[in-house]
Amino acid sequence: MQNKAELPPYAIESVANALRLLLLFRERDIVRVTDASTELGVARSTAHRLLMTLAHEGFVQQERNAKGYGPGPALLEFAYSSSGILDLRQKARPLMVEVSAAVDETVNLLVLEGRSVRFVESVECERPVRVSGRMGALLPTHATAGGKAILADMEMAEVRALLKPGLARMTAQTIPNMKALEDELQQIRHLGYALNKGESLDGLHAAAVSIRDAMGRPVGSLAVSVPADRGGTARLKSHVQVLAVAAERLRQLL
Amino acid sequence: MQNKAELPPYAIESVANALRLLLLFRERDIVRVTDASTELGVARSTAHRLLMTLAHEGFVQQERNAKGYGPGPALLEFAYSSSGILDLRQKARPLMVEVSAAVDETVNLLVLEGRSVRFVESVECERPVRVSGRMGALLPTHATAGGKAILADMEMAEVRALLKPGLARMTAQTIPNMKALEDELQQIRHLGYALNKGESLDGLHAAAVSIRDAMGRPVGSLAVSVPADRGGTARLKSHVQVLAVAAERLRQLL
DNA sequence: GGTACATTTCCGTCGTGCAGAACAAAGCAG
């Protein structure tokens, strides 16, 4: 990337650098200040200023647990615009606000992306102790309630092909192998909802239902996420009732 | 947009302006120099420099028939990254190069986007008179060979729901109503390919086959586009043979 | 042809974007 292509006359060098930096995020989930400095051939201080400007306008965001910057909401909105997700988000949001108010917990909208699920919309409850919205986060399907609800909507052969590389282990509770996952997906289809009991993160429980559109095609899932102390099975089941009503209303809008 | 939000210290003003300009493309297909000048509160010459820098880095491109700038390939690539299209393009491209060399015509990869098809990859032949690649173009499904091949892969009820608002008329040859389209889709399913005889553009003929992945799911279509004088049915049929081989090889990669 | 509007090119000016230095925080090895 050190090959500075000749800019046309009157083009703006600082803007070109920022845009080239943005292009790095097409292939990388994380870009550090030093990476940017090296790739663009600028000082670290300049690279940092470019990244913080990109962050201020929402194109990137600083990652909390990893050192560096990842895609931000503005960039994700471009990503969603061609796949119908923008439309889904807009229609789902008012219903999600209602669900969050009804159950007083954080509500998420998830869609399948490769072998993972993307959190494409979220509504946080007002409680001081709550699960954060995690907008834009990408998590393994088999370790999240919303992901498992999506998998349950697929043919088992499809699931096997999708998760062929194996099941990443996130906690001691994460589903460990394909056999256990297939058993659980069978149960999810029977019950009509999926649960997560500390499988993606210790201390986080969730319930989810899948969303289908008016033609019956699977498009994603709706999930309620709660701190573990509020995540007993009976409680999660009551949240499922509210989720199912919202999913049915959303289906009629799609 | 004239409300200039306070930038953090050391942020880069010119970069922020460019990024705010880019955000306009989330809601608008076309942005003119004058629009940009007004929205950003900068001189027209500055707006122009910002746009030409965005264009040079591929984020926008000048529209040929409309005055102004539209989304460019780099922006579209962000859009593709979340929907698996990037992977599809990369795997399809070498095969498309071979097809184009074999038939000495322009080859396109198309995917469904809403009620239209997007040209997500293209390989042009070397002839002076050829159909251009039209990368990033969005055209009605029913008026393109690639679009019709995709529709033929869907249930008829799905097609009806998708095209409920009606069939846009692009030329005198465009399929005029749903009945005619259903008849043609039935034929496409029987024959295994779709043709376009001046339906999207006078003087443009094309042949297309659908692409399915290893699981048999429809993912898009491959098309050969030719000038009308080279677009007789027998000729197009011979292109179909080459396309079908490429589609089968691509299926095994997906 | 003329007029009005939009886009593009050019140029003088000055303030903004640059790099280097300093500082703070994080990471790594013995």
Next chain:
DNA sequence: CTGCTTTGTTCTGCACGACGGAAATGTACC
């Protein structure tokens, strides 16, 4: 644990690049 290295962030002097205004060019309409 300590010491060293690496990385991220803040600050500052300076010169050159980003700015706006004017001119030139292009487009559409009457």
